[in-house]
Ligand SMILES: CC[C@H](C(=O)O)C(=O)SCCNC(=O)CCNC(=O)[C@H](O)C(C)(C)COP(=O)(O)OP(=O)(O)OC[C@H]1O[C@@H](n2cnc3c(N)ncnc32)[C@H](O)[C@@H]1OP(=O)(O)O
């Protein structure tokens with residue numbers, strides 16, 4: 001794990017939360033991106049070396065929709081930047097963590113992503129991110 005890539009925050013209304021975080025951080029989101037595979041619309045704010053990712057569900061079966069059915073808006077996951085996602089998946093699997101998708105999938109912001117089940121990570125949904133062009 002090289003650094004915290006982003007903190008993912010589940011929101012009900014992306015436009016409203018974009019305005020709130022722009023006011024909070026003193027800067028606008030640098031991008032918005034829809035990830036069909038996850039049923040999410042995201043926006044990203046750069047904060048030093050790391051990012052805040054806001055996520056709104058685009059369909060009822062989205063993990064974000066399911067999350068917000070049971071919980072208030074708030075921190076949904078923490079994402080770590082990794083150099084080699086396949087190596088990290090093997091390391092973490094051997095270390096006893098529960099990998100949700102062993103084959104990396106398309107993430108936002110030009111990343112390949114893998115998720116670990118929160119029941120194996122002290123109740124925190126963990127995402128691994130590798131830059132796609134490496
Ligand atoms: C990829 C685009 C973008 C990016 O950065 O590039 C994203 O970040 S997309 C983010 C949205 N996608 C995902 O979250 C994919 C991975 N998530 C999942 O596969 C599910 O959400 C899963 C398996 C974590 C939970 O799904 P499930 O249907 O099992 O939901 P339950 O409500 O039944 O929860 C089971 C159990 O897990 C706990 N839980 C659920 N979500 C979270 C969470 N975000 N953080 C911590 N814990 C979570 C929940 O409380 C249940 O625990 P229990 O003790 O049984 O009550």
Ligand SMILES: [Co+2]
Nearest residue numbers: 008053079127
């Ligand atoms: Co994320």
